[in-house]
Amino acid sequence: xxxxxxxxxxxxxxxxxxxxxxxxxxxxxxxxxxxxxxxxxxxxxxxxxxxxxxxxxxxxxxxxxxxxxxxxxxxxxxxxxxxxxxxxxxxxxxxxxxxxxxxxxxxxxxxxxxxxxxxxxxxxxxxxxxxxxxxxxxxxxxxxxxxxxxxxxxxxxxxxxxxxxxxxxxxxxxxxxx
Amino acid sequence: xxxxxxxxxxxxxxxxxxxxxxxxxxxxxxxxxxxxxxxxxxxxxxxxxxxxxxxxxxxxxxxxxxxxxxxxxxxxxxxxxxxxxxxxxxxxxxxxxxxxxxxxxxxxxxxxxxxxxxxxxxxxxxxxxxxxxxxxxxxxxxxxxxxxxxxxxxxxxxxxxxxxxxxxxxxxxxxxxx
DNA sequence: AGGCGATTATATCGCCGCGATACATCGATT
DNA sequence: AATCGATGTATCGCGGCGATATAATCGCCT
Numbered sequence: 443x444x445x446x447x448x449x450x451x452x453x454x455x456x457x458x459x460x461x462x463x464x465x466x467x468x469x470x471x472x473x474x475x476x477x478x479x480x481x482x483x484x485x486x487x488x489x490x491x492x493x494x495x496x497x498x499x500x501x502x503x504x505x506x507x508x509x510x511x512x513x514x515x516x517x518x519x520x521x522x523x524x525x526x527x528x529x530x531x532x533x534x535x536x537x538x539x540x541x542x543x544x545x546x547x548x549x550x551x552x553x554x555x556x557x558x559x560x561x562x563x564x565x566x567x568x569x570x571x572x573x574x575x576x577x578x579x580x581x582x583x584x585x586x587x588x589x590x591x592x593x594x595x596x597x598x599x600x601x602x603x604x605x606x607x608x609x610x611x612x613x614x615x616x617x618x619x620x
Numbered sequence: 621x622x623x624x625x626x627x628x629x630x631x632x633x634x635x636x637x638x639x640x641x642x643x644x645x646x647x648x649x650x651x652x653x654x655x656x657x658x659x660x661x662x663x664x665x666x667x668x669x670x671x672x673x674x675x676x677x678x679x680x681x682x683x684x685x686x687x688x689x690x691x692x693x694x695x696x697x698x699x700x701x702x703x704x705x706x707x708x709x710x711x712x713x714x715x716x717x718x719x720x721x722x723x724x725x726x727x728x729x730x731x732x733x734x735x736x737x738x739x740x741x742x743x744x745x746x747x748x749x750x751x752x753x754x755x756x757x758x759x760x761x762x763x764x765x766x767x768x769x770x771x772x773x774x775x776x777x778x779x780x781x782x783x784x785x786x787x788x789x790x791x792x793x794x795x796x797x798x
Numbered sequence: 799a800g801g802c803g804a805t806t807a808t809a810t811c812g813c814c815g816c817g818a819t820a821c822a823t824c825g826a827t828t
Numbered sequence: 829a830a831t832c833g834a835t836g837t838a839t840c841g842c843g844g845c846g847a848t849a850t851a852a853t854c855g856c857c858t
Contacts, residue, residue, distance in 0.1 A: 444815075460836050469767060471751050473774070480815045482838055510822095511836065548766035573649050588726035589647060595784050596651070599777055606773050622844075638807050658844045660809055665843095688852095689807065805854075814845085824835075 443540050444476065444484050449493065449516065449524040450547045456497055456515035459485055473542040485514060493520035531558035536566045557614050564607040571600040621718045622654060622662050627671065627694065627702040628725045634675055634693035637663055651720040663692065671698035709736035714744045735792050742785040749778040 451457060451465050459481055466476050488494045497513040516524070528551050535544050541563050548556055574597040578590065585593075629635060629643050641659050648654075666672045675691040694702070706729050713722050719741050726734055752775040756768065763771075 458836080459838095468755070471748075471755060471771075475816090477816050477818095478836095478838075479817065479840085483814085542770060545770050546764070546767050549764050570649075577646070577649060586724070586727050589724050591788065592720060592723050593649075595781070599780065602777065602780070603773070610769065636807080637809095653845085655845050655847095656807095656809075657811085657846065661843085800858085802856090802858105803854100804856100806852080808851095809849080811848085812846100814843105816843085817841100819840085820838085822836080825833090827832080828830080 444480055446527045447543050449520055452514060452516045453524055456513050458511040458513045469546050470542055492517060493523050529555055531555045535559050536562040553618060560607055560611045564604060567600050567603050621721060622658055624705045625721050627698055630692060630694045631702055634691050636689040636691045647724050648720055670695060671701050707733055709733045713737050714740040731796060738785055738789045742782060745778050745781050
């Protein structure tokens with residue numbers, strides 16, 4: 443959900459495209475890279491949907507020397523939409539692509555939604571882990587050495603992620619109970 | 621490179637679409653899922669390119685009881701194309717999406733190409749790791765707790781992957797030298 | 799015998815994100 | 829003076845995905 447990420451960043455402050463991309467890259471550097479081929483079309487989509495608007499002409503003498511840029515800001519509808527997305531804890535918030543984005547905006551996410559997202563993510567990773575385990579312990583049909591190595595690495599990394607999620611969940615619960 | 625994966629599987633034996641997808645899911649379960657929305661268009665593309673053909677009508681009484689299926693097999697051009705892809709060690713073989721696929725076909729990949737792919741992948745992961753390290757140790761602008769947690773997890777997992785790749789590379793080298 | 803869900807099987811649709819590319823201006827290095 | 833790298837907006841085609849349609853067969857329960 444690129445849309446979610448852009449709304450989230452604009453929620454902090456009005457920004458232009460290039461800066462949004464940089465901030466996003468900085469925020470999620472490890473995971474998704476979001477190219478310009480997604481950025482500008484998405485901005486236009488959001489604009490058409492009335493969730494963002496270009497800020498006034500603003501060709502103030504101050505900021506001159508710089509090239510033409512379009513600074514966007516959230517509309518009230520945009521803020522509302524962002525709040526809705528923040529409150530969502532559906533399956534699509536768990537998948538590899540969007541989980542990182544959601545985590546990055548966790549400090550503005552309601553506490554109960556946070557826990558539900560983390561638990562959903564955990565179940566998702568656990569399922570993958572079980573699939574890998576099954577494939578690795580399966581007798582019959584010997585597997586290719588490299589494929590086995592791939593699965594071994596996948597298994598270890600999913601195990602680590604589950605442990606990590608457990609810590610995050612425990613932390614959320616202790617915070618809730620205090 | 622879906623194309624690569626399909627050619628690779630058909631290189632083992634002729635197969636129909638549904639089975640290809642299952643084999644692929646089994647081979648790469650952890651990583652990519654390849655939906656039918658990619659499968660059938662890709663098969664048609666390969667067919668149009670003359671890399672695969674449908675096997676003869678083959679409505680033998682034996683296999684009846686089953687629904688109509690289209691069994692594909694490689695053409696000589698298809699085999700050639702697969703060999704070319706196997707010999708490739710360019711940047712696109714290192715990225716998250718295709719590295720797993722290439723590894724799954726490593727036993728049929730020339731030894732020197734294997735090492736170059738592994739080293740390329742290592743450099744790629746190392747770069748990501750450095751980015752994460754830099755972001756985490758950077759003083760100034762305190763980061764959100766959750767974002768930091770995300771980056772911490774990313775850092776550890778890239779570190780593990782680098783170690784894993786080092787083992788694979790060492791193994792390749794020792795095999796080469798013996 | 800009958801029904802029903804799961805599996806096997808092919809196929810399409812629209813959307814979304816990516817990589818490549820183009821273009822233009824600015825500051826810094828050489 | 830020239831060139832390079834960053835800043836900045838934008839488009840194009842392609843490839844992959846999720847949802848969906850369709851349909852036959854298999855195994856299971858009653």
